[in-house]
Amino acid sequence: MFHNSSHKKCWLFGTEDDMELLRREANEKARNKMFASGKPGVSESMFLDRHAEEVLFRHYEKRLLDFCNVFKPVMPKSVVGTAIMYFRRFYLNNSLMEHHPRIIMLTCAYLSCKVDEFNVSSSQFVGNLLQETPAGQERVLEQILEYELLLIQQLNFHLVVHNPYRPMEGLLIDLKTRYPPLDNPESLRKSADDFLTQAAMTDAGLLFPPSQIALTAILNSASRAGLNMESYLTECMGLKEDKEKLSKMYETMRRMKNLIKKYELPKPEEVNVYKQKLERIHAEFPSAGSKRKRGYEDDGHVAKEPRITEEEWTDEDLI
Numbered sequence: 001m002f003h004n005s006s007h008k009k010c011w012l013f014g015t016e017d018d019m020e021l022l023r024r025e026a027n028e029k030a031r032n033k034m035f036a037s038g039k040p041g042v043s044e045s046m047f048l049d050r051h052a053e054e055v056l057f058r059h060y061e062k063r064l065l066d067f068c069n070v071f072k073p074v075m076p077k078s079v080v081g082t083a084i085m086y087f088r089r090f091y092l093n094n095s096l097m098e099h100h101p102r103i104i105m106l107t108c109a110y111l112s113c114k115v116d117e118f119n120v121s122s123s124q125f126v127g128n129l130l131q132e133t134p135a136g137q138e139r140v141l142e143q144i145l146e147y148e149l150l151l152i153q154q155l156n157f158h159l160v161v162h163n164p165y166r167p168m169e170g171l172l173i174d175l176k177t178r179y180p181p182l183d184n185p186e187s188l189r190k191s192a193d194d195f196l197t198q199a200a201m202t203d204a205g206l207l208f209p210p211s212q213i214a215l216t217a218i219l220n221s222a223s224r225a226g227l228n229m230e231s232y233l234t235e236c237m238g239l240k241e242d243k244e245k246l247s248k249m250y251e252t253m254r255r256m257k258n259l260i261k262k263y264e265l266p267k268p269e270e271v272n273v274y275k276q277k278l279e280r281i282h283a284e285f286p287s288a289g290s291k292r293k294r295g296y297e298d299d300g301h302v303a304k305e306p307r308i309t310e311e312e313w314t315d316e317d318l319i
Helices: 006-010 016-035 050-069 076-091 101-115 122-126 135-156 165-178 183-198 212-226 230-236 243-261 268-284
Strands: none
Touching: 016 050, 050 076, 050 101, 050 268, 076 101, 076 165, 076 183, 101 122, 101 135, 122 135, 122 230, 165 183, 165 212, 165 230, 183 212, 183 243, 212 243, 230 243
């Protein structure tokens, strides 16, 4: 149940500022680590600032969504939602300068398939990298498997994500059975699904419970169709006498809609500039960008040498 879950206890934040503070700390930590490397010529101008990281994060998050949407066999929505949430959680405490989003996004998708029991083999998974040769797909799979433990560790082993899709199905059933003023609740599904997809590309899942996201999606869909469903909240959900709770719910919905409204995909020219900078960082600091967690080095165990480097495949291979 959500109320007893690690999702609620560990991965819901009060405000956007709380998360931005974590992201700034991750950015600063990566900068300090690179300064401490002792390499000559290291300067602030080499690094990505928070704006640049946010631009690239949104770019790769959209690539992750696109990859999942064209995946064969068709990937369930819950698996897609879990992959995106893993990606967002990972980069709350990690910088793109330390771990390249190109491999992290694929590792998030791969892990979400396993956790949500979407039964695809590893060869099927990398087979969706259509621009890659079989040998190239095998190299990518090696990277994914090498990063999988790091991802799980950075998620604090909290792998169960509560997505809003199941609550939305429950709400649609409830509308059909307890809210006769609405003739065809199914007519709300398409717009509500679109809302959930948009919400997944924001911090909504790190700020609000999945049931609130689902309810906002339904009410937003109704509003777009010119339907007033306030009586559903007051009568069916028993909020008529609880004005304070009703007011808080409307405020939550307003905040959520504002998140979606202000979301913008980055401009391609801006992405290209920052991608070049990111590639230079990972080429200059391979210990930060290409290091593989094949053992517990901090515990004195010997870690195996990486067999491949990320530079052997590019974004174009994800198409």
